[in-house]
Amino acid sequence: METVLFYLFAALTVGCALMVVANPFSRNPVTSAMFLVLTIVSMAGLFVLLHAFFLGAVQILVYAGAVMVLFLFVIMLLDLKEEERRKIKLFGLIGGLVSVGAILAIFLQSLQTARPGANLSAAGADGSTVALGRLLFTDYLLPFEIVSVLLLVAMVGVILLSKKELK
């Protein structure tokens, strides 16, 4: 059952990610955004299969909720219609495919030789929210506070950047 679910979610994730970057039917950014939502939701399924329940929920709330709404809002704000007329340059496409293929080959080759999970089983971390929260507020308290300051800085910066006139 778990194996079937893994292959289902993995195929869904990779297929939708392919549609985000290289959709043969449409070059519309809104289509890409919708497929990115599907990618993120199926990746939350993978997180749940890895017993990271809290992160699966956060993935859906933060990415599929907040971040994607922001993306769609900006697409709506910019009114990107003329995008579909442009052609992808052949040279750029070939260069991208070659470099990407090389990197993928290196990844798979190193996985093949290193075999990082050869004698490991899935008996590791069980991501209960209690354990994660306890870790976050004891060992990782300082990074947690710093991240909250970072969010504040980002908020102030965004407000400043999107004011009407930039000084």
Add this chain to the structure above:
Amino acid sequence: MTPVGLEHYLVVSALLFVLGLLGVLTRRNLIVLYMSLELMLNAANLALVAFSRFSAKGSLDGQVMVFFIITVAAAEVAVGLALIVALYRKRQTAHVEDLTSLKL
């Protein structure tokens, strides 16, 4: 069928990362570039959660790391999209080929 191990998740993560890289290299729309960046960040997240699940000691450090990455990614998207909006106000384009004023 063989049981799903660490390598399976790492292969999915590598594929996602490579797809995001392909998007960054070939797409020319700034917003789609940002979505491809998100894909690459998510690939790293998947690898970290898989490592955390298959770690021998059962430590949750990988998941805490992913939590921080999600937070920083949200901040990064907010700032980046605000930059795109400001750029669009100034130049009326969200297309990387039209933004060549730094080119020699």
